[in-house]
Amino acid sequence: MDPVAPLPTRRADLLARLAEPRTWDLVVVGGGATGLGVALDAAARGYSVLLLESHDFAGGTSSRSTKLLHGGVRYLAQGNLSLVREALHERSTVLRNAPHLASKLSFVMPSYAWWQTPFYGIGLKLYDLLAGRAGLGPTTLLSRAQARAALPNLQRAGLRGGVLYWDAQFDDARLAIALARTAAREGALLLNYCEVTALLHEDGRVAGLRCRDAVSGQAHEVRARCVVNATGVWVDGLRQLDGAALGQAARPVVAPSQGVHVVVDRSFLPGGHALLVPHTADGRVLFAVPWRGKLVLGTTDTPRSDLPREPRPLRAELDFILGEAGRYLARAPTPADVLSIWVGLRPLVRPDDGHDTATRQLSREHAVLVSPSGLVSVTGGKWTTYRTMAEDVLAHCRRAGLLPAGTSGVSAGLRLVGAGSAAAASLQAAPDLSIYGSEAQAVSALPGAGRELAPGLSEAMVRFAARHEYALTVEDVLARRSRLLFLDAALAMELAPAVAGVLGEETGLDPNLDGFLALAQDYLRWPAAQGT
Ligand SMILES: Cc1cc2nc3c(=O)[nH]c(=O)nc-3n(C[C@H](O)[C@H](O)[C@H](O)COP(=O)(O)OP(=O)(O)OC[C@H]3O[C@@H](n4cnc5c(N)ncnc54)[C@H](O)[C@@H]3O)c2cc1C
Numbered sequence: 001m002d003p004v005a006p007l008p009t010r011r012a013d014l015l016a017r018l019a020e021p022r023t024w025d026l027v028v029v030g031g032g033a034t035g036l037g038v039a040l041d042a043a044a045r046g047y048s049v050l051l052l053e054s055h056d057f058a059g060g061t062s063s064r065s066t067k068l069l070h071g072g073v074r075y076l077a078q079g080n081l082s083l084v085r086e087a088l089h090e091r092s093t094v095l096r097n098a099p100h101l102a103s104k105l106s107f108v109m110p111s112y113a114w115w116q117t118p119f120y121g122i123g124l125k126l127y128d129l130l131a132g133r134a135g136l137g138p139t140t141l142l143s144r145a146q147a148r149a150a151l152p153n154l155q156r157a158g159l160r161g162g163v164l165y166w167d168a169q170f171d172d173a174r175l176a177i178a179l180a181r182t183a184a185r186e187g188a189l190l191l192n193y194c195e196v197t198a199l200l201h202e203d204g205r206v207a208g209l210r211c212r213d214a215v216s217g218q219a220h221e222v223r224a225r226c227v228v229n230a231t232g233v234w235v236d237g238l239r240q241l242d243g244a245a246l247g248q249a250a251r252p253v254v255a256p257s258q259g260v261h262v263v264v265d266r267s268f269l270p271g272g273h274a275l276l277v278p279h280t281a282d283g284r285v286l287f288a289v290p291w292r293g294k295l296v297l298g299t300t301d302t303p304r305s306d307l308p309r310e311p312r313p314l315r316a317e318l319d320f321i322l323g324e325a326g327r328y329l330a331r332a333p334t335p336a337d338v339l340s341i342w343v344g345l346r347p348l349v350r351p352d353d354g355h356d357t358a359t360r361q362l363s364r365e366h367a368v369l370v371s372p373s374g375l376v377s378v379t380g381g382k383w384t385t386y387r388t389m390a391e392d393v394l395a396h397c398r399r400a401g402l403l404p405a406g407t408s409g410v411s412a413g414l415r416l417v418g419a420g421s422a423a424a425a426s427l428q429a430a431p432d433l434s435i436y437g438s439e440a441q442a443v444s445a446l447p448g449a450g451r452e453l454a455p456g457l458s459e460a461m462v463r464f465a466a467r468h469e470y471a472l473t474v475e476d477v478l479a480r481r482s483r484l485l486f487l488d489a490a491l492a493m494e495l496a497p498a499v500a501g502v503l504g505e506e507t508g509l510d511p512n513l514d515g516f517l518a519l520a521q522d523y524l525r526w527p528a529a530q531g532t
Contacts, residue, residue, distance in 0.1 A: 004185065005442070006181075006417075006439055006442050006464075006467075006468040007181065007184055007185060007468065008467060008468060009181075009184075009467065009468055009469065009470045010467075011215065011472070011507070011509075014189065014190075014191050015191070015213060015216075015218075017189050018050070018189065018191060018194075018220055018222070019220060022048075022223070023208075023223040023224065023225060024048050024049065024050045024222065024223065024224045024225070025042070025047035025048045025049065025224075025225050025226065025403060026038075026039075026042050026047050026048070026049045026050070026224065026225065026226045026227075026228060026397070026403065027049075027050045027051075027052065027208070027209060027222055027224040027226070027227050027228070028042075028049065028050070028051040028052070028228045028230055029051075029052055029196045029209070029227065029228065029229050029230060029231055029238060030051075030052075030053060030060075030229070030230035030231040030232060030234075031051055031052075031053025031056075031057040031058070031059075031176070031180065031190065031192060032053075032057075032058055032060050032061060032062035032176065032230070032232050033058070033061075033062040033172070033175075033176060033179075033383045033386040034062075034230040034232065034366075034378055034379070034381065034386060034389055034390075035051055035053070035228070035230030035231075036051065036057065036058075036176055036179035036180055036183065036190075036386075037179060037386035037387055037389060037390035037411075038228055038230055038378070038389075038390045038393050038394065039051040039179075039180075039183040039188050039190065040179050040182055040183040040186065040188070040390070040411060040414070041387070041390040041391060041393075041394055041410070041411045042188075042390075042394060042403075042406075043183045043186035043187050043188040044186050044407075044410040044411050044414055045394070045406035045407045045408075045410055046406055046407060047403060047406055048187070049183065049187070049188035049189070050188070050189050050190075050191075050222060050224070051180075051183070051188060051189070051190040051191070052191055052194045052195070052196050052209075052211050052222075053190070053191065053192045053193070053194065054193070054194065054195035054196070054214070055192065055193065055309070056192045056193070056470075056471075056472075056473070056475070056476045056479075056480060057173075057176050057177060057180050057190075057192050057470060057480070058172065058173040058176035058177070058480055059192075059309075059479075059480070060232050060233070060234075060309075060345075061232050061233065061344045061345055061346065061347065062172055062173065062176050062232075062383065063172055063173035063176070063344075063479065063480050063486075064172075064259070064261070064342050064343065064344025065172045065344060065382075065383050066259075066261065066287055066289065066296065066298055066299055067169050067170055067171065067172050067289065067291055067296070067427070068105075068167060068168070068169055068170075068287070068289070068384075069087075069090075069091040069094050069095070069102055069167065069168040069169065069170050069383070069384045070087065070091065070167040070168070070384060071083075071084040071085070071087040071088040071091065071127060071130065071131065071167070071384075072084055072087060072382075073123070073124070073127065073165075073276065073278070073285065074284075074285055075087075076123060076126065076127055076130075077123065080365075081130060083365055083385075084127070084130050085130045085131075086385060086388055087382070087384045087385050088127075088130055088131040088134050088135075089131075089134050090384050090385050090386075090387055090388055091134065091136075091167070091168050091384055092134040092136075093387060093412055094168070094170060094175070094384070094387075095136075095168055095424075096415075097413075097414060097415050097416050097419060098170070098175055098178055098415075098416045098418070098419055098437075099419060099423070099424045099425060099437070100418050100419060100423075100425045100434065100435065100436065100437025100438070101170055101171050101174050101175045101178060101416075101418070101425065101427075101435070101437070102168055102169070102170035102171075102175070102425070102427065103168060103169060103170075103424055103425050103426055103427045103428075104136040104137070104166055104167070104168045105166070105167060105168055105169045105273075105274055105289070105290075105427070105428070106137065106164055106165070106166055106272070106273045106274070107164070107165055107166070107167060107273060107274045107275070107276045107287075108142065108147060108150045108151050108162050108163070108164050108273045108274070108275055108276070109124075109162055109163045109164075109165070109275075109276045109277075109278050110147055110151070110154055110159060110161075110162040110275070110328065111147075111159070111160045111161045111162050111163070112158045112159060112160060113160070114160060116160070116278075117141055117142075117160065117161045117162065117163060118141075120163045120278060121139065121141045121163045124139040124163055124165040125139050127139065127165060128165075135166070136166035136167070136168065137165075137166040138166075139163060139164065139165040139166075140163070140164045141161065141162075141163055142161050142162040142163065142164055143161050144159055144160055144161050146161070146162070147159060147161050147162035149271075150162070150164065150271055150273050151269065151271055151273060151275060152270050152271055153268060153269060153270060153329050153330050153331055154275075154328060154329070154330065155327065155328055155329065155330050156330065164273070169274075169289060169291060169427045169428075170383075170427065171292070171427060171435065171483065172383055173479070173480035173481075173483065174435060174480075174481070174483075175383075175416075176480075177469050177470070177480065177481065178416040178417050178418055179386075179416065180470065181416075181417040181468070181469070182414070182416045182417045185417060190470070191213075192470050192472070192476075193213065193214040193215055193472060194211050194212065194213050194214065194220075195211060195212050195214060196209050196210070196211045196238065197210050197211060197212050197219070198210040198241065199227065199238070199241055199242050199245060199373075199375065200221065200223075201245050201246065201373060204246060204372070204373060205373055205374050206224075206227050206242065206373045206374050206375045207223060207224070208221060208222050208223040208224050208227070209221075209222055209224065209227060210222075215472070215509060225402060225403065226374070226376065226397050226402035226403050227374075227375055227376065228376045228377075228378065228393060228397070229242075229375055229376065229377040229378070230377075230378050230379075230393075231379075232345075232347045232379060233254050233256045233307050233345045233346070233347040233379075234307060235253060235254055235347065235377050235378075235379040236250065236252045236253060236254055238375070238377070239252075239253070239369075239371065239375070239377055242371055242373055242375045243371070245373070246372065246373055248372065250371065251352075252350065253349060253350055253367055253369065253377070253379060254347050254348065254349070254350065254379055254380075255303065255348045255349075255350045256303070256304045256305075256307060256345045256346065256347065256348070257301050257302060257303050257304065257345070257346045257348050258300065258301075258302045258303075258304050258311050258313075258317075258343055258344070258345055258346075259298060259299035259300055259301060259302075259343065259344050259345075259346060260298060260299055260300045260302075260313040260314075260317040260318065260321065260341065260342075260343050261296055261297065261298035261299055261321075261341070261342050261343075261344075262296075262297045262298065262318060262321050262322065262333075262338055262340075262341050263294050263295065263296055263297070263338065263339045263340040263341070263342075263486065263487060263488075264294065264295050264297065264333040264337045264338060264339060265294065265295065265333075265337060265339070266290055266293060266294055266295050268288070268295050268325075268329055268331065268332075268333050268337070269288050269290060269295050269329070272290070272428065273290075274287060274288060274289040274290060275287070275288040275289075275328060277324055277327075277328055280320075280324050281320075281323075281324070282320070284300075284301060286298070286299075286321070286324045286325075287299070288325060288328075288329075290428040291427060291428065292427065292428075292429070292430060292431050292483055292487055293428075293429060293430030293431070293456075293487065294339060294487050294488070297321050297322075297325050297333070298321060299321075300313075300317040300320060300321065301346075302314065302317060304345065307345065310343075310519065310522065311343040311344070311345055312343060312522060312525075312527065313341055313343050313527060314527065315526075315527045315528060315529045318335070318341065318526065318527070322334070322335070335526050338524075338526070339487065339488045339489065339490070340485065340486055340487060340488060340489040340523045340524070341523055341524070341525075341526075342486055342523060347379045347380055348380060349365065349366065349367045349379060349380035365380060365381060366378060366379065366380040366381030366385070366389045366392070367379060367380050368392055368393055368396045370396055370400045374400060374402055376393060376396055376397055376400070376402065378392075378393045387411055387412070390411065391411070394406070417439070418436055418437030418438055418439045419437055419438065420437060420438025420439070421438055425437075430455060430456055431456040431457075431482065431483065432456050436464075439464075442464070442468075443458075443460055443461060443464045444460065446460040446463045446464055446467075447459070447460065447463065448460045448462075448463060448502070453495045453498050453499065454484065454491055454494075454495050456482070457482045457484060457495065459498075459502055461481070461482065462477055462499050462502040462503060462506075463502060463506055465477050465481040465482075465503075466502075466503055466506035466507050467506065469481050471503065472503075472507060472509060472511070473503070473511050473512045473515070473516065474496050474499050474500050474503065474511045474512060474513050474515075474516040475512065475515065475516045475519060477499050477503060478492045478495065478496060478499060478516065478520075485519075485520055485523060486523075489520045489521075489523035489524045490520075490524060492520050493516075493517055493520045493521075496513055496516050496517060496520070497513060499511070500513040500516075
């Protein structure tokens with residue numbers, strides 16, 4: 001059991017703190033991996049921190065990743081060794097600080113040509129070397145029989161062997177909630193459903209902002225020494241507001257690219273390994289990853305010019321994913337096997353030269369920009385490196401004179417809420433109480449612990465989400481506290497009325513059941529050819 005009781009997240013109390021007249025050291029806009037990482041790092045260094053998220057924490061890109069903590073085999077192929085080394089190091093940091101939400105995972109890369117095993121084997125040995133002491137296990141070359149035994153449903157015709165290497169996987173949305181709650185434990189105030197609508201300038205400098213509580217509609221003004229814009233693919237919106245207030249145009253920094261995932265039954269990839277297709281028909285990599293009792297297939301990389309909250313897949317993207325899976329799996333999934341489809345937008349950093357570049361070649365590294373008004377914007381990067389991105393953002397804030405010097409190097413050793421003495425989790429298994437780590441007993445002590453709404457989701461878990469995890473809506477619970485919407489959208493729809501009943505009882509607010517049912521339909525919808 002955690003020595004510290006879980007903090008309450010009663011909205012009325014959070015709003016009362018927001019209304020207190022004060023000047024925060026740092027206000028972070030955006031509650032995805034990037035903003036939450038910054039808030040935690042800053043709070044742990046002793047700054048006063050407020051974080052405002054317009055929707056739910058991780059409601060944007062940060063709940064829609066492939067859920068891999070990885071150095072990036074692709075970046076290795078591109079020769080970006082420093083990014084790979086840093087990410088491999090951070091992979092270990094997350095495994096250590098959130099053992100209930102991350103676990104190591106072996107990947108098999110099958111070979112169908114004579115040169116593939118030695119070629120990929122050498123590359124992955126280099127991956128091991130770059131990991132050094134952060135390595136999770138040695139890369140091994142597999143014979144044909146070993147590859148077949150590792151992935152029993154692998155296409156056998158032409159199979160020559162394979163390479164097995166190690167990386168890690170995690171629960172992205174639950175890690176986000178753990179970051180939020182750990183930041184709160186360190187003294188930060190965090191609010192979801194509170195959109196930043198305007199920046200306040202004084203003498204040409206950002207001095208605060210205006211935000212709106214989406215539940216009550218009430219507007220608030222907040223004063224800050226430093227404002228960090230961590231709004232992911234939406235980062236240019238706030239930069240433009242900032243520029244417009246000062247009569248200057250802000251250069252767009254994000255080129256959004258859409259990535260689609262398809263979830264099918266775990267039986268399509270029996271055995272304890274993930275599958276990596278190193279070179280798809282369009283020159284990318286494709287993963288089939290066992291996760292939370294199901295199999296996740298993905299992803300794509302399709303440039304977009306708009307920024308919808310709920311991007312939907314193109315038919316061509318789904319055909320591509322199932323087509324590639326069918327090339328490698330003897331029993332291939334069909335559209336009728338799909339349990340959920342989710343789509344995320346990558347905040348890729350645009351090159352500065354103004355020329356369009358294929359999104360596959362844009363940088364996965366992050367960018368930090370300090371505007372003439374002192375607005376600090378951060379975008380790009382990846383989940384795996386959220387912590388080093390946060391350190392970099394705070395270094396920029398200090399260098400720009402927006403924050404006084406603080407303590408250094410604290411977050412690397414900071415265990416997240418629930419880590420306690422939790423044993424390492426298995427992210428492959430269907431969810432159960434172990435997702436709460438050392439807080440499992442606190443969940444079991446709530447009313448409804450014995451009443452299962454679905455396997456792995458009890459009434460007590462819904463109560464815990466409302467009382468301690470900032471959940472307000474059915475979507476918050478079924479998409480991001482439990483991951484059922486992402487795993488089995490039809491089952492999530494069945495449970496939704498029961499979840500709404502418990503949530504309404506806990507919060508006294510409308511949990512937006514109808515909104516959830518409409519959304520879940522979209523997670524099951526197979527688009528017509530040529531469209532979304
Ligand atoms: C398909 C796909 C697969 C990926 N797979 C991996 C992976 O396996 N491993 C990995 O390490 N990385 C992966 N990534 C990358 C990773 O998911 C992203 O880099 C990361 O989630 C970005 O986080 P963010 O906080 O910058 O953006 P977001 O999570 O989008 O957060 C930005 C937040 O800002 C909020 N916001 C916007 N405007 C306002 C406003 N005015 N006021 C208040 N809030 C506002 C939004 O609601 C949103 O919640 C993947 C990305 C994609 C798209």
